[in-house]
Amino acid sequence: MPELPEVEVIRRGIAPHIEGRRIVSATVRNSMLRWPVPGDLGLKIGGVRITKVSRRAKYLLFESGEAALILHLGMSGSLRLISVTAAVPPGKHDHVDFVLDDGTVLRFRDPRRFGAMLWETGDVMQHPLLAKLGPEPLTETFTGDLLYKQTRGRSVSIKQLLMNNSVVAGVGNIYANEALFHAEIHPMTPAGRISLSRYRKLVQAIKDTLNLAIEAGGSTLRDFVNSEGNPGYFQQQYFVYGRTGQPCRKCGVEIRQARQGQRSSFYCPHCQK
DNA sequence: CTGTTCTCCTGTGGGC
DNA sequence: TGCCCACAGGAGAACA
Numbered sequence: 001m002p003e004l005p006e007v008e009v010i011r012r013g014i015a016p017h018i019e020g021r022r023i024v025s026a027t028v029r030n031s032m033l034r035w036p037v038p039g040d041l042g043l044k045i046g047g048v049r050i051t052k053v054s055r056r057a058k059y060l061l062f063e064s065g066e067a068a069l070i071l072h073l074g075m076s077g078s079l080r081l082i083s084v085t086a087a088v089p090p091g092k093h094d095h096v097d098f099v100l101d102d103g104t105v106l107r108f109r110d111p112r113r114f115g116a117m118l119w120e121t122g123d124v125m126q127h128p129l130l131a132k133l134g135p136e137p138l139t140e141t142f143t144g145d146l147l148y149k150q151t152r153g154r155s156v157s158i159k160q161l162l163m164n165n166s167v168v169a170g171v172g173n174i175y176a177n178e179a180l181f182h183a184e185i186h187p188m189t190p191a192g193r194i195s196l197s198r199y200r201k202l203v204q205a206i207k208d209t210l211n212l213a214i215e216a217g218g219s220t221l222r223d224f225v226n227s228e229g230n231p232g233y234f235q236q237q238y239f240v241y242g243r244t245g246q247p248c249r250k251c252g253v254e255i256r257q258a259r260q261g262q263r264s265s266f267y268c269p270h271c272q273k
Numbered sequence: 274c275t276g277t278t279c280t281c282c283t284g285t286g287g288g289c
Numbered sequence: 290t291g292c293c294c295a296c297a298g299g300a301g302a303a304c305a
Contacts, residue, residue: 001297001298001299034281034282034299034300034301058299058300072299072300073299074281074282074298074299074300075282075283075297075298075299076282076283076284076298093283110282111282111283111284112281112282112283112284112298113281113282113283114281114282114298114299114300115299128301129300129301154275154276155275155276156275156276156277160276160277163299163300164300165299165300165301172298172299172300173298173299261276261277261278262277262278262279262298263297263298263299264297264298
C-alpha cells in the first residue's frame, strides 16, 4: 500500500513529466472511487496547465493557478505515464486517463477503489479533506514538544494517536509501528503518559524512518514512462511490521502482533516498554 | 471534544 | 488443482 514515502517518491517521479504541461483531456472509465469522480472532470481540467505537483499527507495535488486536482491512491492505487507511441490499452482497473499536451497519458489504476480524485477550485488547502490535517511529519513544525503538549490528559494509545491525521499527517500503520519500535515505546502506551523526552525520541524516529524509506525508494526509482508494474512502490526491510513470530532484529525475542482499532500492531515485547 | 466502530473494495494466501 | 473465505487496510463518517 502506498504509504507517505511511496507517495513522495511517486510525486518526485512524475513531477518532471507533468509540471508545466497542459492537460488536454480526461477520460473517466469508472467514477466509483471512494467518492464519485466528478462527472465533468474532463470539462473542468481540459486545457488546464499544471504548474506544480505537490503532496499533503498522502494526497497528491496537481495544482494550477486557480484550481487543483486532489488525488489519493488509497490502498491499491498507482500512477503510470505512457508515452504517445506506446498506446497501451487500458486494463480492468485503469479507471482514469489524463492526456497531456505532449501526448503522454497519465493513467490511474486502483483495483480496490479506496482512492479518490477530486477537483477543487480556489485554495486547495481549504478543501475539507486537507484543512484539518496536522503538521507534515517531515517539517520542523512537527516536534516532540508539540506532541507532548497535545497529548496531556489523553488516554488514546500512542499507536492510534500517530495514525490520527489531525495530530500528524500521513503516518500510516507501517511507519507508526516501525517508529514506535525505534523509539522503544510500546504501541499500547496511553499517549498522555509519555514523557517529553520520549516524545522527542519518537518524533526523531518518525522522521528517520520516513526519510530512510524515501531515500530507499528514490534510489531504486525507475523512470515512470512506459514502466510496467508499480514504479514508486518498494519493499522495505521492516523491523516489526509483518514480522509476527520472527525474532526481533535487536534482541531476538519473538515479535508480537495485536489488534488496535481494527488495525494490526507489531512490536517487540522486550525492546518496547 | 474523545474515543470507538463501521464502511467502502478486491487481490491474496492459507486451508482443505 | 480448485474452491472458499478470512484478511488486509486509509481514513472519513457515524455514533456513543
